[in-house]
Amino acid sequence: MEISSILQGGYQHPLSRSWQGQRTLTKNMFMYPIFITDEPDARVEISSLPGQCRWGVNRLQEFLAPLVEKGLRSVILFGVPLHCHKDERGGPADDPNGPVIASIKLLRTLFPDMYIACDVCLCEYSSHGHCGLFASDGSLDQGPSAARIAEVALAYARAGAHCVAPSDMMDGRIKAIKRALIDGGFGNRCTLMSYSAKFASSLYGPFREAAGSAPSFGDRKCYQLPPTAKGLARRAITRDVNEGADIIMVKPAMPYLDIIQDAKELARDHPLACYQVSGEYAMIVAGARAGVYDLKTMAFETVESFVRAGCTLILTYFTPDFLDWLEQ
Ligand code: PBG
Ligand code: ZN
Numbered sequence: 001m002e003i004s005s006i007l008q009g010g011y012q013h014p015l016s017r018s019w020q021g022q023r024t025l026t027k028n029m030f031m032y033p034i035f036i037t038d039e040p041d042a043r044v045e046i047s048s049l050p051g052q053c054r055w056g057v058n059r060l061q062e063f064l065a066p067l068v069e070k071g072l073r074s075v076i077l078f079g080v081p082l083h084c085h086k087d088e089r090g091g092p093a094d095d096p097n098g099p100v101i102a103s104i105k106l107l108r109t110l111f112p113d114m115y116i117a118c119d120v121c122l123c124e125y126s127s128h129g130h131c132g133l134f135a136s137d138g139s140l141d142q143g144p145s146a147a148r149i150a151e152v153a154l155a156y157a158r159a160g161a162h163c164v165a166p167s168d169m170m171d172g173r174i175k176a177i178k179r180a181l182i183d184g185g186f187g188n189r190c191t192l193m194s195y196s197a198k199f200a201s202s203l204y205g206p207f208r209e210a211a212g213s214a215p216s217f218g219d220r221k222c223y224q225l226p227p228t229a230k231g232l233a234r235r236a237i238t239r240d241v242n243e244g245a246d247i248i249m250v251k252p253a254m255p256y257l258d259i260i261q262d263a264k265e266l267a268r269d270h271p272l273a274c275y276q277v278s279g280e281y282a283m284i285v286a287g288a289r290a291g292v293y294d295l296k297t298m299a300f301e302t303v304e305s306f307v308r309a310g311c312t313l314i315l316t317y318f319t320p321d322f323l324d325w326l327e328q
Pocket of ligand 1 (some may be wrong): 119121123131167168193203204205206207208213277278279
């Protein structure tokens with residue numbers, strides 16, 4: 001036997017196995033996506049996302065206090081407007097009385113140490129269900145889309161969000177948001193996390209049901225990236241770094257580990273995030289229920305793959321479970 005053939009002596013003990021990772025998974029690495037409706041007392045289970053609910057503002061304390069007790073450090077808010085008037089420009093997105101802005105203010109007072117991120121997009125609030133605005137010829141209107149997204153992001157920053165995270169994939173929105181934050185006096189008070197490499201995936205179905213954000217016509221292929229597009233993803237990451245993003249995100253996560261690794265190389269001076277999206281979560285839960293694997297073991301295997309590929313921030317619906325499973 002050649003000396004170089006023998007590796008197992010190096011990881012025969014649980015402790016020596018723990019040294020094989022380059023980073024250790026900790027509770028700090030988790031950001032919990034939560035859905036907030038404009039029915040203040042709501043607690044409605046989302047059938048496509050087992051264990052997840054749509055919450056009303058009045059229920060946030062009972063929902064989140066036990067998780068904060070277990071070590072929850074951050075959330076990302078998604079508004080689910082059920083009773084507002086959706087218009088062409090996504091007017092309700094920055095309604096000062098809407099569920100997102102009300103929740104930011106409430107969470108800041110209820111949980112002063114919690115890091116509050118807000119997803120920024122128009123699809124939940126627009127009559128057409130698309131993430132940007134259209135010109136009269138039916139094509140995406142780049143300038144006005146970026147300007148409107150920036151307006152919404154600034155409203156969330158003003159309400160007290162620590163981080164704004166545009167998921168719309170309109171060209172130029174990172175630059176527009178960063179400019180708006182700086183001009184609005186929030187340049188040094190609000191993080192800009194870009195969903196830089198967001199692919200047109202079949203894994204968003206449960207989310208669209210949860211958030212009521214399915215497009216009323218067409219699809220999102222003219223703004224979300226084709227799943228084959230490694231080069232475009234690399235260009236989008238570099239562009240967003242140059243436009244002023246503070247954190248780069250890849251989404252979905254597990255089918256795009258190579259993109260995560262590319263992002264780590266291209267944006268090596270930025271924190272890197274990934275979003276384990278609704279369909280990934282639903283798929284993992286469904287596989288466990290079908291007896292394919294043990295849920296906890298599989299959930300760990302997925303998030304450890306994200307950390308291995310280069311992420312230090314993971315957005316996942318498994319966050320409450322990891323607060324139970326992890327010690328620190
Ligand atoms: C909206 C948005 C989506 C997700 C996050 N923000 C859906 C979409 O682009 O259709 C997906 C999140 C998930 O599936 O968990 N722009
Ligand atoms: Zn959207």
